[in-house]
Amino acid sequence: MSKKRIAVFPGSFDPITKGHQAILRKALPLFDEIIIAVGSNSAKQNLFSIAERLKQIQNVFKNELKVSVKSFEGLTVDFCKKHHSNFIIRGLRDGKDFEYEKSIAIMNNQIEKSVETVFFMTDSEYLAINSVIIRDILRNGGDASQFLPNELNDFLKGA
Numbered sequence: 001m002s003k004k005r006i007a008v009f010p011g012s013f014d015p016i017t018k019g020h021q022a023i024l025r026k027a028l029p030l031f032d033e034i035i036i037a038v039g040s041n042s043a044k045q046n047l048f049s050i051a052e053r054l055k056q057i058q059n060v061f062k063n064e065l066k067v068s069v070k071s072f073e074g075l076t077v078d079f080c081k082k083h084h085s086n087f088i089i090r091g092l093r094d095g096k097d098f099e100y101e102k103s104i105a106i107m108n109n110q111i112e113k114s115v116e117t118v119f120f121m122t123d124s125e126y127l128a129i130n131s132v133i134i135r136d137i138l139r140n141g142g143d144a145s146q147f148l149p150n151e152l153n154d155f156l157k158g159a
């Protein structure tokens with residue numbers, strides 16, 4: 001039997017957006033299993049707790065049998081090893097994302113040779129979607145629903 005292809009999609013997902021959702025959909029046909037790994041990014045001020053984000057994401061992907069959601073702390077490559085994953089999924093919007101991601105991807109691969117990062121380009125309609133701005137809209141009582149997965153909007157409304 002061939003080895004299962006397990007990928008980890010790490011991020012802060014605070015909250016998960018249509019941009020993240022589209023990246024996951026692009027990755028799904030390539031892997032047998034995708035673990036969405038929710039971590040806290042020390043450089044970012046969070047809006048939702050990790051527990052809230054786990055619930056939100058579980059709800060968004062409740063019908064995707066290949067997707068599971070876990071929280072993590074520490075190095076992404078250690079999380080990958082623990083869960084027998086050889087792939088990290090990341091999304092790219094622009095050159096800025098690429099510049100940031102490329103060093104992390106190269107260093108992760110140097111730390112752990114068995115782990116490769118796979119990048120997916122965002123769809124043009126999601127190019128401007130950015131969690132920092134969404135958090136700002138939500139904190140100020142604005143409507144960010146057009147940028148969020150429909151399942152998350154329903155979940156936030158308590159539907």
Ligand code: ADP
Binds near residue numbers: 010044122123
């Ligand atoms: P992190 O704090 O690790 O950057 P994020 O939740 O902000 O976590 O992002 C997780 C991943 O999703 C990153 O690879 C990021 O570049 C990607 N991403 C974020 N927003 C979008 C978007 N609108 N389209 C495509 N990829 C995105």
